[in-house]
Amino acid sequence: MNTTYTEDVMDEIYFALSNQKRRGIIHDLSLMPSTVNSLATRHSLTLPAIHKHIRMLESAGLIMRRKSGRTNFVSLKNDSLMLAQNWLMQYHLDWSSPNASLDNYIAGMKE
Amino acid sequence: MNTTYTEDVMDEIYFALSNQKRRGIIHDLSLMPSTVNSLATRHSLTLPAIHKHIRMLESAGLIMRRKSGRTNFVSLKNDSLMLAQNWLMQYHLDWSSPNASLDNYIAGMKE
DNA sequence: TATAAACTTAACCTACTGGTTAACTATTAT
DNA sequence: ATAATAGTTAACCAGTAGGTTAAGTTTATA
Numbered sequence: 126m127n128t129t130y131t132e133d134v135m136d137e138i139y140f141a142l143s144n145q146k147r148r149g150i151i152h153d154l155s156l157m158p159s160t161v162n163s164l165a166t167r168h169s170l171t172l173p174a175i176h177k178h179i180r181m182l183e184s185a186g187l188i189m190r191r192k193s194g195r196t197n198f199v200s201l202k203n204d205s206l207m208l209a210q211n212w213l214m215q216y217h218l219d220w221s222s223p224n225a226s227l228d229n230y231i232a233g234m235k236e
Numbered sequence: 237m238n239t240t241y242t243e244d245v246m247d248e249i250y251f252a253l254s255n256q257k258r259r260g261i262i263h264d265l266s267l268m269p270s271t272v273n274s275l276a277t278r279h280s281l282t283l284p285a286i287h288k289h290i291r292m293l294e295s296a297g298l299i300m301r302r303k304s305g306r307t308n309f310v311s312l313k314n315d316s317l318m319l320a321q322n323w324l325m326q327y328h329l330d331w332s333s334p335n336a337s338l339d340n341y342i343a344g345m346k347e
Numbered sequence: 348t349a350t351a352a353a354c355t356t357a358a359c360c361t362a363c364t365g366g367t368t369a370a371c372t373a374t375t376a377t
Numbered sequence: 378a379t380a381a382t383a384g385t386t387a388a389c390c391a392g393t394a395g396g397t398t399a400a401g402t403t404t405a406t407a
Contacts, residue, residue, distance in 0.1 A: 132256045139254035144395085145243045148323070155327050162353060172354065174396060181394095195353050195404040206327055212259070213321040216266050216314070255365085273383060283384065285366060292364095306374040306383050 131208075137185040138209045146170065147178050151201065154188060158200035242319075248296040249320045257281065258289050262312065265299060269311035 141147055146168050153159055153167065165175040179199060182188045186205035191198050252258055257279050264270055264278065276286040290310060293299045297316035302309050 132259075135259065136254050136256060139250050140394095142323075143247050143250035143254055145247060146395095148243075148246065151327070160353085165354095171397075173356080173398085176355065177395070192354095195402095197354070201327075203327070206324060210321065210324040212253075213317060213324065216262070216312075216317055257365095271383080272385095282367075284368085284386080287385065288365070303384095308384065 134186065134205070135208065135212060137181075138187065138205050141181050141185040141187055142209065144178070147182055150175075150178060150182065151187060151206075154199060154201040158198050161197045161199060164199065245297065245316070246319065246323060248292075249298065249316050252292050252296040252298055253320065255289070258293055261286075261289060261293065262298060262317075265310060265312040269309050272308045272310060275310065 142151075149168055150164055153164065161172070161175060161179060164170075164179070165172050168175065170178070179188065179190070183190060186202060188199055189202045191200070253262075260279055261275055264275065270278075272283070272286060272290060275281075275290070276283050279286065281289070290299065290301070294301060297313060299310055300313045302311070
């Protein structure tokens, strides 16, 4: 099983989420779809700038676009967000017992 | 309430997660704490290279280090992972109804 | 038909990533 | 005391991010 493809996608997804403006865009879109122009205005970005963010988000599979006339409607696509979350979820298991293990480990090594 | 500090941390966390090797390191550490050398070997990275990854992960609050003699033990720190997950969680609410909203939205705009 | 609107693309810039090799520091072992 | 181990730091490099301004394209409007 080759997991490299998935890993590359994960890289893209997390990178897309690593920018406050892009997280803001995702937040906006979680409330309702929007246009490129409207997103640019609300996030105080020029059109070329928002364009780049949108392309990144789209390439990561986090959003989708649909053209209607000259207007581009952008909306959230949930699949990739789920992928990111699923990865994080696997480390949720033992969050109840925080960092106790390190001391034990070091103690064990010193014997 | 100023959320900028938290947003900057979020940037760091997600950026840290946007690299396969760093995710691999986190995975390793989720199983047991490790040393810098051991991580370098297992991920086929030179010491300076792994050092940079570790510094990023530490700066993002995802891991912690403890020096014992000349050896550095690295272990997972769960707080930041939780922060990242919490952000993703808020978009989990309506994942049952995927992308139906866009068509409705466009239809609404066209009236 | 001419103009405006809504993007898109190109070219440019500074800063940072992720790796390298080489040199350095601090601790442990012979 | 010398040498090996474990890690850090510095200097370098190609590639990319995230912004800019300017120019181009497609669709709607007056």
